[in-house]
Amino acid sequence: MKIVYYSTEKRISKIMAFIHLGKLRLNNVNNLERIIDGFKKSKYDKILYEPLYVGTDCRNDQVYIMVVDKQKDIMFKFISDFLKMNSKNPQEFIFINADKSVGLLVRIGIFFAIDLGLKSWGYHFIRKGIDNFSMCSLTSSPG
């Protein structure tokens, strides 16, 4: 199974994927700084609809992140048809909308920490946001 967290902003899907993989636990966000520091903007942030592998979870499912835009419905339809055309089962891919699952506090935190460079404020908001919001229904990380 391939699990793809998608969002209009790469870091949102990355947070979801990291929680899924157990790299960012809901009850322990001490490693947040290290992870957020790896969220610096890059030219790859704007590459649309190309899943980026971030790890394999404890069920041996591959976890990916993907950046989307407003045309996501037609592109998902295209990807599904493309897989069917090649005799692959589209249900092998699970697409999860990370934008819907991440709360406002996390967004504000990312903006403060990365875009404004106000890390302590940013991390505080992100921690609050993650603590307050059950973000990942598919979390398979042990413990």
Next chain:
Amino acid sequence: MKKIIYHCYGGSHSSVVTSAIHLGYLSKDAIPTPEELMKLPFFDKQNDADHGTLNLMGIDQFGNEVYICGCRNHGKILANVMNRIAEIAGIDMHSIKCIDTLKGVNLLMRLGGFISRKLRLIAIGRPLVIKGTLQAYDKFIQIVAEDSFAKQDINQEK
């Protein structure tokens, strides 16, 4: 067996005509009549809800499957998306080719297509898009001729 995907904005006009030329539904030697265009499957028929769908137009004489797709303004990224998905899903991309037919589209086709498909004013838009298609027909023949698979097929034919 190969798979060829002709794609444009709406999957209603340029991709339909180009794939029809490839499949031999339309002649490479003569400009078709408006009636011949209207007989083509999907010509000036697809709407917004159909965008993103891969429709099989037919199988050419060499057994290649020919598809059409309307992918709005994502034509330029389509090949990269397919390559990446294929890599993840274990699909061999050597037998798949996607061809952007938007480069053959003229202003009249854009205008007529918008009026007919988006505004649904078919009585006004369809004559314009048909006129535009007939004017741009040589370009669509050229797109098919440039396609390496088509060239290969021509060579096989010889």
